[in-house]
Amino acid sequence: MNRFKLATATVRLWFSPERMEAEGETPDYRFSLANERTFLAWIRTAFALVGGGFAVDQFLPETGWAPMRTVLAMVLLLGGVACAVRAINHWARSELAMRRKEDMAYSRFPALLASAVVLIALALLVLVALGSAR
Amino acid sequence: MSSGAGPDERDPARQPERTHLAWRRTVLSCGVVALLAVRQALxxxxxxxxxxxxxxxxxxxxxxxxAVTQRRVREVAPARPAAMSPRTAAAVTVCTVALAAVGAVTALF
Known part of the structure; x- marks a missing residue:
């Protein structure tokens, strides 16, 4: 329940700059710009995953099981959505932490994403090898 | 401010310029994904x-x-730009999710 309240408060914050500005005090502008660039880097990561989803659907060779391509494309597209949502959430949390002079949030997300990318890359390798062997 | 620089003195680490270029890179990657989406549709x-x-x-x-990129690039032009608005971040996130949604619809149907 508490977690849910926290989540909805964060989502409301994304759309209301006044609420953000009401918290704590404005940090050094360079910290905010660094946070913004980190956000944009995560958005580009999201675009890379979404683009990977498009590429898989368009360029992966056919294999024995037809839906495989669609399944992998959907996994990559959903990964892109997860990255985009995480990007704004982490940006807002970091901005708030700086305003309140609290510690930055730790996150397991980069490790999870790296593991997922390794698994997807291995799956693609197998599919491309199978596809070219046919 | 920790640096003790005057209000009009530009950051020697070029933070506003780096942020400007980060926006440019990001809108470029958005364009690449958009082109892939067009190819998929055709x-x-x-x-x-x-x-x-x-x-x-x-x-x-x-x-x-x-449009969001152009606006923000203009905003970060001064020596001490204000932080990005949460609405800007939300617009960027919505655009990313929208392209993923186009991908899902064209892959499934």
């Missing part, structure tokens, strides 16, 4: 109205992203 052998609808949607998403 490669599926769908009826022309569907192709037109997908291309229109993708173009709109990229145009919104470009």
């Amino acid at each position: 490669a599926g052998g769908r009826p022309v109205p569907e192709e037109v609808a997908v291309i229109a949607a993708v173009t709109l998403v990229w145009a919104v992203f470009f």
Whole structure:
């Protein structure tokens, strides 16, 4: 329940700059710009995953099981959505932490994403090898 | 401010310029994904109205992203720019999710 309240408060914050500005005090502008660039880097990561989803659907060779391509494309597209949502959430949390002079949030997300990318890359390798062997 | 620089003195680490370029890179990657989406729409052998609808949607998403980028690039031009608005971040996130949604729809149907 508490977690849910926290989540909805964060989502409301994304759309209301006044609420953000009401918290704590404005940090050094360079910290905010660094946070913004980190956000944009995560958005580009999201675009890379979404683009990977498009590429898989368009360029992966056919294999024995037809839906495989669609399944992998959907996994990559959903990964892109997860990255985009995480990007704004982490940006807002970091901005708030700086305003309140609290510690930055730790996150397991980069490790999870790296593991997922390794698994997807291995799956693609197998599919491309199978596809070219046919 | 920790640096003790005057109000008009530019940051020697060039933070506003780096942020400007980060926006440019990001709108470029958005464009690459948008082009892949257009290719996907045209490669599926769908009826022309569907192709037109997908291309229109993708173009709109990229145009919104470009407009947001232009606005923010102008905002970070001064020596001490204000922080990004949460609405800007939300618009960028919505554009990203929208392109993923176009991908899902064109991959499934």
